[in-house]
């Protein structure tokens with residue numbers, strides 16, 4: 001990739017990340033941030049971008065990269081070492097025993113179990129490391145896919161919030177890449193020479209892949225679809241839904257939106 005293109009990609013990612021950080025007040029002065037590095041390109045892009053963003057940030061913050069061994073990487077985890085250490089960031093590698101046991105006993109499990117285990121362990125490790133923040137590399141595409149998956153399979157309207165708090169309230173979970181598309185994150189990782197070690201199950205068919213394929217197809221036919229979904233996530237009208245908590249409230253009825261019987 002030519003140098004000026006790489007610089008341009010970096011600027012775009014840092015601008016979008018800065019916008020998300022500012023809009024959702026993701027960081028506070030003196031924060032110590034554990035960045036979950038799953039081995040995929042998005043989390044590596046996040047780590048790299050959070051290092052680069054320190055030059056722009058209005059206050060200092062500390063970073064520590066955390067990688068979990070779940071028995072699913074295609075390459076030995078050490079393949080990440082050179083790049084992460086080259087960023088001047090402390091790197092902590094720990095095991096997620098719950099998932100390693102499932103893998104060792106050949107017990108089938110889906111992404112929901114695997115990612116729940118990973119999240120729980122990341123929270124634990126971030127607390128042990130005295131971090132105030134856990135940063136995850138979910139992109140705008142992940143947020144769209146999560147919204148559709150929750151609507152179609154979990155019976156709720158929900159996505160991945162840019163900021164959330166742990167149950168104990170001692171950790172802030174942030175997703176600084178929520179405005180960055182997967183395509184842009186991929187370009188960023190390529191421009192920075194970040195090697196993703198990916199998981200062995202990434203080629204398996206899954207609901208997630210079906211939703212991705214659907215969204216890709218819609219985007220190829222209607223380029224504005226991704227930005228409309230992102231706009232919808234910030235434009236929720238609870239009174240136009242069925243939740244009993246919000247019914248019985250008088251609202252102006254738009255007859256154009258009432259379907260014919």
Ligand code: SF4
Nearest residue numbers: 072110111114199201
């Ligand atoms: S793709 Fe594999 S490693 Fe990734 S969340 Fe799903 S089960 Fe876990």
